Amino acid sequence: MNVKYMFSLMAVVFLFLFSYLGAEVAGLKVLFGIIIPYVAILIFVAGFVSRMMDWAASAVPFAIPTTCGQQSSLPWIKQNRIDNPSTKTGVIIRMLLEILCFRSLFRNTKMKIHQGQKISYKLEIWLWVSALAFHWAFLVVLVRHLRFFTEPIPGFVKFLEFMDGFFKIEFVDSFMQIGLPGIFMSGLVLLAAVSFLLVRRIMVPQVKYISLAADFFPLFLIIGITVSGIYMRYVSKVDIVGIKELTMGLATLHPTIPEGISSVFFVHLFFVCSLLVYIPFSKLMHMGGIFLSPTRNMLANTRAFRHVNPWNYPVKTHTYEEYEDEFREKMIDAGLPVDKKE
Amino acid sequence: MSDIPTAEELIKINHNPPATDWMDTPVNIRKGMYCYASNPKSVAYLGLPNARKWNPLDDDWKLPENWQQILHEGFKERLERFRTFKVYMDICVRCGACADKCHFFIGTGDPKNMPVLRAELLRSVYRNDFTTAGKVLGKIAGARELTLDVLKEWWYYLFQCTECRRCSVFCPYGIDTAEITIMGRELLNLIGLNIDWIATPVANCFRTGNHLGIQPHAFKDMLDFFVEDIEEVTGIDLEVSYQKKGADILFITPSGDVFADPGTYTCMGYMILFDYLKKEYGLDVTWSTYASEGGNFGFFTSHETMKRLNAKMYAEAERLGVKWILGGECGHMWRVVTQYMDTMNGPANFLEEPVSPITGTKFENTKSTKMVHIVEFTADLIKHGKLNLDKSRNDHLNITFHDSCNTARGMGMLDEPRYIINNVCNNFHEMPANTIREQTFCCGSGSGLNAGEDMELRMCGGLPRAHAVKHVHEKYGVNSLACICALDRAVFPDLMDYWVPGVEVTGLHEMVANALVFPGECKRTTDLRGEPLLGMEDEADE
Ligand code: HEM
Ligand code: SF4
Ligand code: SF4
Numbered sequence: 001m002n003v004k005y006m007f008s009l010m011a012v013v014f015l016f017l018f019s020y021l022g023a024e025v026a027g028l029k030v031l032f033g034i035i036i037p038y039v040a041i042l043i044f045v046a047g048f049v050s051r052m053m054d055w056a057a058s059a060v061p062f063a064i065p066t067t068c069g070q071q072s073s074l075p076w077i078k079q080n081r082i083d084n085p086s087t088k089t090g091v092i093i094r095m096l097l098e099i100l101c102f103r104s105l106f107r108n109t110k111m112k113i114h115q116g117q118k119i120s121y122k123l124e125i126w127l128w129v130s131a132l133a134f135h136w137a138f139l140v141v142l143v144r145h146l147r148f149f150t151e152p153i154p155g156f157v158k159f160l161e162f163m164d165g166f167f168k169i170e171f172v173d174s175f176m177q178i179g180l181p182g183i184f185m186s187g188l189v190l191l192a193a194v195s196f197l198l199v200r201r202i203m204v205p206q207v208k209y210i211s212l213a214a215d216f217f218p219l220f221l222i223i224g225i226t227v228s229g230i231y232m233r234y235v236s237k238v239d240i241v242g243i244k245e246l247t248m249g250l251a252t253l254h255p256t257i258p259e260g261i262s263s264v265f266f267v268h269l270f271f272v273c274s275l276l277v278y279i280p281f282s283k284l285m286h287m288g289g290i291f292l293s294p295t296r297n298m299l300a301n302t303r304a305f306r307h308v309n310p311w312n313y314p315v316k317t318h319t320y321e322e323y324e325d326e327f328r329e330k331m332i333d334a335g336l337p338v339d340k341k342e
Numbered sequence: 343m344s345d346i347p348t349a350e351e352l353i354k355i356n357h358n359p360p361a362t363d364w365m366d367t368p369v370n371i372r373k374g375m376y377c378y379a380s381n382p383k384s385v386a387y388l389g390l391p392n393a394r395k396w397n398p399l400d401d402d403w404k405l406p407e408n409w410q411q412i413l414h415e416g417f418k419e420r421l422e423r424f425r426t427f428k429v430y431m432d433i434c435v436r437c438g439a440c441a442d443k444c445h446f447f448i449g450t451g452d453p454k455n456m457p458v459l460r461a462e463l464l465r466s467v468y469r470n471d472f473t474t475a476g477k478v479l480g481k482i483a484g485a486r487e488l489t490l491d492v493l494k495e496w497w498y499y500l501f502q503c504t505e506c507r508r509c510s511v512f513c514p515y516g517i518d519t520a521e522i523t524i525m526g527r528e529l530l531n532l533i534g535l536n537i538d539w540i541a542t543p544v545a546n547c548f549r550t551g552n553h554l555g556i557q558p559h560a561f562k563d564m565l566d567f568f569v570e571d572i573e574e575v576t577g578i579d580l581e582v583s584y585q586k587k588g589a590d591i592l593f594i595t596p597s598g599d600v601f602a603d604p605g606t607y608t609c610m611g612y613m614i615l616f617d618y619l620k621k622e623y624g625l626d627v628t629w630s631t632y633a634s635e636g637g638n639f640g641f642f643t644s645h646e647t648m649k650r651l652n653a654k655m656y657a658e659a660e661r662l663g664v665k666w667i668l669g670g671e672c673g674h675m676w677r678v679v680t681q682y683m684d685t686m687n688g689p690a691n692f693l694e695e696p697v698s699p700i701t702g703t704k705f706e707n708t709k710s711t712k713m714v715h716i717v718e719f720t721a722d723l724i725k726h727g728k729l730n731l732d733k734s735r736n737d738h739l740n741i742t743f744h745d746s747c748n749t750a751r752g753m754g755m756l757d758e759p760r761y762i763i764n765n766v767c768n769n770f771h772e773m774p775a776n777t778i779r780e781q782t783f784c785c786g787s788g789s790g791l792n793a794g795e796d797m798e799l800r801m802c803g804g805l806p807r808a809h810a811v812k813h814v815h816e817k818y819g820v821n822s823l824a825c826i827c828a829l830d831r832a833v834f835p836d837l838m839d840y841w842v843p844g845v846e847v848t849g850l851h852e853m854v855a856n857a858l859v860f861p862g863e864c865k866r867t868t869d870l871r872g873e874p875l876l877g878m879e880d881e882a883d884e
Binding site for chain 1: 682
């Protein structure tokens with residue numbers, strides 16, 4: 001048993017009980033349906049902005065991009081314009097690849113020593129696959145949720161739903177008559193990917209060793225969000241009309257609590273609020289931090305253009321005069337030129 | 343090297359972490375894995391804090407009374423001054439992608455040598471001192487106080503990182519553990535925790551102009567000695583110019599090339615090339631004893647110390663009134679020149695934008711620093727057909743090429759050296775793709791860790807590189823490891839003897855000089871080392 005993930009698991013279980021009992025038993029629906037969501041949004045926005053501003057306030061004294069390809073040098077040598085970018089366009093493409101495709105993670109290899117003889121570094125693609133699947137699925141789910149906060153529902157949300165609900169047409173069509181709602185890929189991919197990331201964190205000895213409670217918590221929480229969402233959609237068939245009334249109320253700043261909304265919904269909502277509040281205070285800020293990472297977002301043209309350090313200050317050096325003063329005789333004896341012959 | 347385990351024993355590495363959590367596993371400072379503490383004289387000469395005699399194995403490290411406060415304030419100041427430090431303290435997701443990318447983790451299996459844990463050593467204290475979560479939740483949030491034991495752990499593991507940046511290539515956010523090590527070492531220096539292999543070269547360099555403390559007359563003696571050697575082997579009679587005012591180009595190379603085999607042959611290579619260019623095209627290059635160090639161990643101390651040493655390059659170029667600076671084969675020197683020099687000590691408006699006086703090529707990529715790498719310079723000469731090269735004179739060599747960490751990941755000079763190699767020798771084989779170019783493995787002795795007392799650490803850290811060499815040695819019969827770094831040349835011979843006996847180490851310009859055909863020269867039967875050329879074994883004996 002590992003205290004770290006037990007602690008995080010217990011924390012999520014506690015959040016579950018707190019919200020479920022709160023809504024179901026104590027009937028604190030205004031608290032969970034209105035007050036906490038607003039507070040969470042405020043904390044998220046204020047926290048996120050202040051973290052970004054805090055980072056941005058820190059100086060960038062040196063241009064230290066990590067160069068991952070051929071530099072720009074002689075005209076006949078082919079530069080790697082993306083991995084060693086000397087133009088702004090190059091940097092933008094490099095950053096886009098990092099953010100949209102996790103380019104650096106794609107390089108991942110796994111080292112293995114074979115019977116104390118050979119060492120191999122094989123491509124290890126699963127971390128990349130699962131991380132990418134997880135993030136994209138998360139984004140799709142997020143965008144799909146816009147249907148709860150908009151009226152009429154924008155075209156791109158509907159389009160995304162259409163694409164995401166691929167299986168609905170392919171496989172579920174024949175079942176449609178018995179009233180199963182369409183299946184969205186994104187939710188299942190999200191659950192699968194986040195579960196894989198969790199299993200990986202527990203099973204790979206080195207990854208487990210470096211993990212903190214703070215690394216397990218968001219994974220359990222996101223599993224909680226996903227499972228409660230899937231449960232509502234495919235199992236308990238919650239009152240969508242009522243929920244939309246509530247969410248539209250939140251979005252239009254005229255909050256109401258319609259009757260008959262299942263407590264599972266309040267659990268789902270509370271989990272999401274917990275995640276929102278958690279983001280600014282945790283490693284989940286990586287979503288903002290990556291934009292400010294100097295090893296990736298700086299131009300690798302440091303020999304052609306001078307980067308200015310805002311706090312550069314004069315230092316004590318050892319001047320040529322001091323040097324010659326110390327060694328003048330020896331220099332003259334050795335026939336080396338000197339500035340002052342005495 | 344008698345007191346370190348044999349290669350067969352050393353490679354039996356367990357990469358599985360211990361049962362105790364890393365925070366509960368105290369540091370064990372082990373002989374062979376650390377470098378001696380700095381000599382107080384060197385620390386005092388540089389005016390750095392807390393010069394005293396101390397020993398890492400003692401309980402008492404003789405720290406200033408308020409050392410925790412000094413470090414806390416130093417930490418805070420650096421968070422404000424370096425966005426890298428601040429962002430990298432916050433955004434690591436501990437995905438572990440960097441873990442098995444570090445040669446020290448691969449070679450030792452010590453989990454605190456995973457880049458992510460190396461950084462966590464500092465991060466845990468950062469969370470405790472500077473974040474709300476850490477203050478409220480303490481250990482469960484991964485926070486811990488900076489105790490003496492934690493400090494010792496910092497010291498031990500920050501001097502088991504060669505600042506090679508390999509981890510940074512694989513991190514999805516580009517988190518550069520080298521940068522964190524640099525900050526950590528800067529902090530340690532605030533309370534006098536340096537190692538002597540760094541502090542003394544830095545003091546030497548400050549005073550005499552080079553790390554080895556060679557005084558001007560002795561520096562000249564060394565080069566004069568090479569002049570004789572060159573004449574003996576090649577029959578070429580050459581002259582070296584020293585601090586000549588108004589010369590076209592100032593040449594600066596690491597002093598390791600002047601002093602330690604096999605770097606000395608690379609140094610002879612430069613001299614021969616310059617002499618050829620002088621005789622053929624009237625090139626006017628001068629050397630300086632004041633700026634006789636290309637490398638910069640100050641970089642392994644603090645940004646400030648790096649700047650203090652680096653200042654000599656521009657100062658000397660200005661005093662001599664040269665047009666621009668040419669730099670020799672070196673790794674961290676080029677990291678400093680590429681990413682720090684112009685910012686710290688520029689702008690060098692007294693110099694001209696570099697143009698090759700021989701080919702007329704304008705080195706556009708260097709128009710602000712005004713410093714050209716000799717490999718770029720020579721590649722351009724070869725491309726323009728300005729060198730008469732006889733490749734077959736390197737036929738006794740079967741070459742593979744090691745990309746130095748700094749020229750690869752702090753610059754990106756990858757194809758220029760390969761172009762030269764392909765033009766000066768016939769037998770060249772690359773090591774496996776995951777061990778070269780931007781994914782190159784460190785020599786294991788960089789960033790000031792190339793002392794004698796930490797030989798076991800160096801052999802561990804050099805394991806991945808050595809094994810890649812072993813692969814091409816066994817597969818293609820490679821017998822020579824070429825590199826463009828003086829530190830590599832100094833440390834690879836030991837590493838090769840240990841892991842891959844039978845592989846020699848050479849610089850690029852040594853091979854260039856072997857191949858370079860002078861007009862009317864006498865017939866060469868040996869290379870610069872006096873080794874017979876292929877097919878010349880009999881003649882060389884005479
Ligand atoms: C610019 C956008 C983003 C990028 C480039 C990015 C990149 C990454 C990468 C490469 C990982 C490593 C995979 C791993 O840890 O297993 C990761 C982990 C994670 N990301 Fe993101 N991310 C972004 C935005 C987000 C957002 C919006 C969330 C929202 C909650 C998020 C939540 C997470 C979580 C929870 C993990 C941890 C997975 C684990 O612990 O194994 N990320 N991210
Ligand atoms: S690869 Fe980057 S984010 Fe992942 S553990 Fe290493 S430093 Fe942290
Ligand atoms: S910079 Fe190099 S030595 Fe240091 S942690 Fe990263 S990979 Fe290891």
